[in-house]
Amino acid sequence: MTASRLLSVLLLLQSRGRMSAQGIAEELEVSVRTAYRDLTRLQAAGIPVYAEPGRGGGYQLLEGYRTRLTGMSEGEARALFFAGLPGPAAELGLAEEVTAARLKLLAALPTGARAEAARTAAVFHLDAPGWYREPEPAPHLPLLVDAVLTRRAVDVRYRRWRAPQEVDRRLHPYGLVLKSGTWYLVAATAKGVATYRAGQVLEAALSDELFERPGDFDLGAYWAGYLADFTARRYTGSATIRLSPRGRRRLPDNVPPEVVRSVDATATAVGDEGWVEAVIPTESTGHACGELLRLGVDVEVVAPAELRRAVAATVEVLARTYALP
Incomplete structure (x- = not known):
């Protein structure tokens, strides 16, 4: 564990430049005393770490020094390929650079880690947009x-x-x-x-x-x-609703996660057919009416009266529109 932490201190100094012992301790989640002890061990091992006293001072490596450590664990090799998933890189205009960097890093890995990284790249794919929507173009x-x-x-x-x-x-x-x-x-x-x-x-x-x-x-x-x-600005009101068992199962596909979490936190059983009553956050009467109507007969608005009337009025219009001759 100590050797691993010493390597982490060395790589921190190499990547960040000058750092205080306090900063190193916070980064590695150890005590300041442990950070001082690790810095002393690095110096004793011949690593050119020196201290710069005074305000804004700290520890840093001698200018031009770079560790030649190239070892990479299997887990690190896997993580390497999560940083280069091609979709977002292409949107940012960095697809060629990311591909080139991955090839160079892959070539630098030892044989075992290289095979592990290649296996990982072959079994993960990122598709960022949610269901039922196309990705938004951003030409600039x-x-x-x-x-x-x-x-x-x-x-x-x-x-x-x-x-x-x-x-x-x-x-x-x-x-x-x-x-x-x-x-x-x-x-x-x-x-x-x-x-x-x-x-x-x-x-x-x-x-x-x-x-x-x-x-x-x-x-x-x-x-x-x-x-x-x-979220705080979005939801300015609340409503009490009743859901059938099927309505509760359909909830995650029809309303935002905040509404689902609220139902899970406040649901209480009503009747003996599996229905529950719960309190949900709402943006506005019109918005809540539209979202809840997606659940059809599997939801009933109990309160507020304004939302209940809005749902009833919409259902009346639909009934007249689809009335059979």
Whole structure:
């Protein structure tokens, strides 16, 4: 375990540059004392690690030093090919680069790991879009990738849902996120960081302006917060419904996961035919009416009265439309 951790410390210093003992400890989830001890062991083994004192100081490798360690475990060889799944890379305009990198890395692996990596690549395939929908085209995605990587501002014409629908923006792109087959651009403007759907970018042009992404910006943490905020803003009401056993089985194919989780958390049995009563979150009366009608006779709205009346009115119109002569 110690040898593995020492290798991790060495690779951290090689990939990150200067790091404090505190930073190494947090990265490896060990105590600061253990980090100091590991650094001392590396120095004793002849690794050119030296300390830079003072504010902003830390430990780093002598400039130009690179480890020649090339060993890779079977698990690491498998993980290598998850990083190069071709679909998203092609959309980003990086298909050729990813393919070339995979071939070079594959050639560098020892025979056993090479075979394991090839087997893994042959049995996994990524298809990002959800069922019942086509992937959203984003013709300006390669340019946005260029802007993210070169840290250049980009001028876009963007189509949004509220008026005015088409707006011009200068963006400082911080990163790209792929969710359910749709690409999103996370970028800063004068008003702060915001999220833009890449497929809604109508025009885009790189500018000459360079920018610096804040050192403490974490794309994963931002996205998690964005999703939580989106869910909180999306669901502004609630409804009480009753579901038949068949309706509950059909629920995941007809409503969002948040609604399914709410049913699972609040369901109580009613009657002796397997029906349950549960509370679900709702966006609006019209939206909830449309979603629940997908379940037909396997759902009944109990409350609120406004939603119950909306469902009844829709059913009355349908009954008149399909009335037999």
